[in-house]
Amino acid sequence: MKVGIPKEIKNNENRVGMTPSGVAELVKKGHTVLVQHTAGEGSGFADADYQQAGALIVPAIEDVYGQADMIVKVKEPIAPEYGLVRKDQVVFTYFHFACEEELTHAMMKSGAVCIAYETVERDDRSLPLLIPMSEVAGRMAAQNGAYYLQKTKGGKGKLMAGVPGVKPAKVLVLGGGTVGEAAARIAAGMGADVTIADVSLPRLKQLAAEMPANVHTLYSSEHNIRQELPTTDVVIGSVLIPGDAAPKLITRDMLKLMERGTVLVDVAIDQGGCFETSHPTTHSEPVYEVDGIVHYAVANIPGAVPNTSTIALTNATLRYAIALADKGWQQACRDDHSLARGVNMAGGKCTYEAVAKVWGLDYSPLAL
Numbered sequence: 001m002k003v004g005i006p007k008e009i010k011n012n013e014n015r016v017g018m019t020p021s022g023v024a025e026l027v028k029k030g031h032t033v034l035v036q037h038t039a040g041e042g043s044g045f046a047d048a049d050y051q052q053a054g055a056l057i058v059p060a061i062e063d064v065y066g067q068a069d070m071i072v073k074v075k076e077p078i079a080p081e082y083g084l085v086r087k088d089q090v091v092f093t094y095f096h097f098a099c100e101e102e103l104t105h106a107m108m109k110s111g112a113v114c115i116a117y118e119t120v121e122r123d124d125r126s127l128p129l130l131i132p133m134s135e136v137a138g139r140m141a142a143q144n145g146a147y148y149l150q151k152t153k154g155g156k157g158k159l160m161a162g163v164p165g166v167k168p169a170k171v172l173v174l175g176g177g178t179v180g181e182a183a184a185r186i187a188a189g190m191g192a193d194v195t196i197a198d199v200s201l202p203r204l205k206q207l208a209a210e211m212p213a214n215v216h217t218l219y220s221s222e223h224n225i226r227q228e229l230p231t232t233d234v235v236i237g238s239v240l241i242p243g244d245a246a247p248k249l250i251t252r253d254m255l256k257l258m259e260r261g262t263v264l265v266d267v268a269i270d271q272g273g274c275f276e277t278s279h280p281t282t283h284s285e286p287v288y289e290v291d292g293i294v295h296y297a298v299a300n301i302p303g304a305v306p307n308t309s310t311i312a313l314t315n316a317t318l319r320y321a322i323a324l325a326d327k328g329w330q331q332a333c334r335d336d337h338s339l340a341r342g343v344n345m346a347g348g349k350c351t352y353e354a355v356a357k358v359w360g361l362d363y364s365p366l367a368l
Contacts, residue, residue, distance in 0.1 A: 002032045002070075003031055003068060004035075004036075005023070005033065005035045005055075006036045006064040007039035007061060009061070010078055011283065011284060012300075013042075015074040015302065015303055017074050017093070019310055019314045020040070020045055020050050020055075021053065021314070023035065023050055023053040025318060034056050034058050034067055034068055035047070035055040035057055036058055040310075044307045065081070065085065066086075069090065070091075070092060071085075072092050072317070074093060074313065075094055076094060076095045077091070079102075085107065085112045086110065087110065088113065089112045090329050091113070092117070092321060094270070096118060097243075097345075098245045098354060098355055099245060105359075108361075109348070113346045113347075118242065119242055119243045119344060121342070129316050131178050131316065132315065134178035135179075135312070137182075137302055138178065138179035138186070138267065139182050140302070141186075141267050142171070142187040144286075144301075145234035145236060145263050146169075146187075148296055149261075153287075156233055156261035162191065168192050169233040169234060171232070171234045172234070174225070175197070175220075175237070176197070176204065176217075179240070181196075183267070188212045196216070199220045204218075204219065225254075230258065233263065234262070235275075236267065237268050237273070238274075241271070244271070246272050250276065255293050258293055262294065277293075279297060280298075281299070283303065320339055329343075333368055350364060351365065
């Protein structure tokens, strides 16, 4: 199979779909890998590294899409790429269709097979291709919360750890999944007073047993969240419903409960965001204010640490990419139901129920 690795063109997206070591594994299996010129530079991988791994370097993004049977990338195609995606071409990437109606219709029109990293789901409901980037995003959410809490960045002017005689900052983490756990651990490591909220009592029990002493657990309800907001300095939103839009846990009217300079970090922005006042931002313009509350809602947080992120992502995606290349997408999905759950579009039809429901589309269960 011909596998294509294009250069990411989303704002400040420096990750790349595969490392040279990943390419070497595909080449060893007899596949041809086409890498766009300079695709890996932002992650610290030169064209020469890919050539040494056996890849063919092609000059333009049109060459990658035009020749490859399968595209492996990081972020969803954006408008300049829509016309490059071909019928029956496999596109293996993060899509987040539930918050991108234009993308949804464009990919359905293309007739491509869209396999979304974020909905590849094991029988135990774990999300193996979302976990590595969730771990990165959660860690960075705490770092960014601390950064924008500085007065010079629009925050309250508080130090996360405090100092002897001065209380630390208070951090509220909404969602106790991979992102939330990572965010809480980093915030706790900085010395903050952390509360992590979730609706799963078994998960809260697990977190209570495993987390440092400065992390507290709270059942997530609107009442409980409202009670926390007046004394909270940083709120990290990390709620996920696989393939579906995130619920709005902080509404516009709740902003008035917070002190001016409170920082909201919306890690769920890829799925529409869990704060009503959130809208996607970029690494070049990451924050904005609403009613004196600082909002950080960068849609590709791990793109700021592309070397770490690209290596972690390839570690997770490579076995699936090899299966798709070795067997073809249909046989690979027959053999692995977790991969089949990742198929969101095929043959111009929406094959993922949550996405179909969000946009009022006909749902066509995947037929293999």
